[in-house]
Amino acid sequence: MSKDGGCHHLCHHLLYQNQVVIWLILLVVAADLSLVLYRSAFSNNPSSQHFTFGQENDSSSSSQDGDSKVGGDLSFQKSTSPEGDTSAPSLSSSAQSSNGNRSSPTESVQGNLSPQVKQENEETKLERVLSKAATADKTIIFTTINDAWITPGSLFDLFLEGFNIGNETQYLLNHLVIVAMDQKAYSHCLEVHHHCYALITEGVDFSGRANYMSPQYMKMMWRRLDFMRTILELGYNFIFTDTDIIWFRDPFPHFYEDADFQIASDQYQFTSTDLRNRPNAGFMYVRSNSRTLQFYKFWCGSKKTYPGKNEQDVLNIIKFDPFIKRIGLRIRFLDTAYFSGFCQPSKDLNVLCTMHANCCVDVHKKIHDLRLVMDDWKKYMALPSNRKKRYSWTQRKYCV
Numbered sequence: 350m351s352k353d354g355g356c357h358h359l360c361h362h363l364l365y366q367n368q369v370v371i372w373l374i375l376l377v378v379a380a381d382l383s384l385v386l387y388r389s390a391f392s393n394n395p396s397s398q399h400f401t402f403g404q405e406n407d408s409s410s411s412s413q414d415g416d417s418k419v420g421g422d423l424s425f426q427k428s429t430s431p432e433g434d435t436s437a438p439s440l441s442s443s444a445q446s447s448n449g450n451r452s453s454p455t456e457s458v459q460g461n462l463s464p465q466v467k468q469e470n471e472e473t474k475l476e477r478v479l480s481k482a483a484t485a486d487k488t489i490i491f492t493t494i495n496d497a498w499i500t501p502g503s504l505f506d507l508f509l510e511g512f513n514i515g516n517e518t519q520y521l522l523n524h525l526v527i528v529a530m531d532q533k534a535y536s537h538c539l540e541v542h543h544h545c546y547a548l549i550t551e552g553v554d555f556s557g558r559a560n561y562m563s564p565q566y567m568k569m570m571w572r573r574l575d576f577m578r579t580i581l582e583l584g585y586n587f588i589f590t591d592t593d594i595i596w597f598r599d600p601f602p603h604f605y606e607d608a609d610f611q612i613a614s615d616q617y618q619f620t621s622t623d624l625r626n627r628p629n630a631g632f633m634y635v636r637s638n639s640r641t642l643q644f645y646k647f648w649c650g651s652k653k654t655y656p657g658k659n660e661q662d663v664l665n666i667i668k669f670d671p672f673i674k675r676i677g678l679r680i681r682f683l684d685t686a687y688f689s690g691f692c693q694p695s696k697d698l699n700v701l702c703t704m705h706a707n708c709c710v711d712v713h714k715k716i717h718d719l720r721l722v723m724d725d726w727k728k729y730m731a732l733p734s735n736r737k738k739r740y741s742w743t744q745r746k747y748c749v
């Protein structure tokens with residue numbers, strides 16, 4: 350533009366000098382600025398990382414509470430910090446922050462949000478817990494607990510202890526997500542475990558002991574099934590395990606490579622693909638893919654078709670439905686030699702993976718007899734290998 354402008358040579362030269370000065374100043378300012386930004390980025394990063402770990406360690410180490418308030422404050426700080434997780438402001442709190450009192454601030458924040466936003470927040474919370482717990486191939490293990498299951502000496506205590514006495518099962522705890530169905534159970538989880546998620550349903554109190562097949566029990570089972578569907582939708586595979594199952598060995602080597610949906614059996618009477626086997630919905634391994642997504646939608650939807658039945662009984666009916674064949678779902682029933690229960694106990698401790706206190710309704714009976722099983726296991730593990738071969742179970746006392 351200046352080429353065709355009317356300015357004289359001198360005027361042009363002065364202008365040019367001025368421009369150079371301005372450019373120099375700008376350059377210096379820019380350099381300063383980038384330095385400041387660079388340094389702040391690097392001084393902030395470790396702190397935000399530290400925060401995340403701190404939170405995790407909080408939950409495992411915080412024995413009583415007292416500093417619960419700190420946890421809550423921190424999560425708010427985090428959510429407003431510019432380079433924190435961009436995905437979800439304000440939702441970081443209740444899923445992971447330490448314990449006790451954090452839920453009230455979150456809920457008051459969420460109270461103003463639309464149901465849709467709330468649900469998105471829940472999913473982001475869940476996703477965060479899942480991603481921390483998942484194996485490299487995006488698999489998590491999960492169980493559900495509620496207030497009634499966490500008293501000292503409870504099934505939940507036995508369940509956790511199992512991972513420590515099993516053969517090389519301890520690492521599985523890194524992949525175990527405890528899903529708490531009420532606030533108290535959630536707080537308890539944070540005291541004893543790394544990966545906790547609060548599945549709290551608005552307007553429903555799942556804290557009490559729900560008797561087998563009571564309406565409350567049914568509701569819980571169906572809610573749980575719906576939750577499994579959510580996990581699959583988020584792209585995670587899962588092993589679901591009831592809390593009255595003790596894990597003695599790593600189950601992964603015993604799963605089928607070519608199956609979408611693998612489930613334990615009450616009685617394993619036929620081959621693994623034979624639909625006549627009776628499923629036990631207390632233990633299953635499900636891969637996330639289009640077939641299992643369709644299947645879970647169908648299964649959850651069948652609640653209405655068969656009112657008054659729990660999800661396991663409904664499964665036992667719909668397993669024959671042509672729909673399953675149509676979508677090509679590959680189902681396998683797991684052999685009770687490996688995945689056993691009181692209904693049909695494994696005869697061989699040398700191969701057993703899990704023992705389920707099924708076919709036994711009363712909680713105290715379950716606890717008592719699972720203890721016997723665990724004592725047996727400890728004795729078995731202490732034997733020299735040449736004497737392990739012939740070891741068998743002590744007679745159970747209360748569960749048939």
Ligand SMILES: *[C@@H]1O[C@H](CO)[C@@H](O)[C@H](O)[C@H]1NC(C)=O
Pocket residue numbers: 449450453
């Ligand atoms: C949370 O704090 C409030 C007051 O700050 C208190 O009234 C409430 O009982 C606390 N809740 C829990 C679960 O500690």
Ligand SMILES: *[C@@H]1O[C@H](CO)[C@@H](O)[C@H](O)[C@H]1NC(C)=O
Pocket residue numbers: 516517699730
């Ligand atoms: C425990 O696991 C190790 C490693 O997989 C194996 O060598 C050993 O035989 C197992 N012990 C029992 C009692 O299963």
Ligand SMILES: CC(=O)N[C@H]1CO[C@H](CO)[C@@H](O)[C@@H]1O
Pocket residue numbers: 399402403405406409
């Ligand atoms: C940052 C930090 O302190 N991380 C620790 C959290 O706790 C685990 C064990 O519980 C340690 O291995 C981490 O180093």
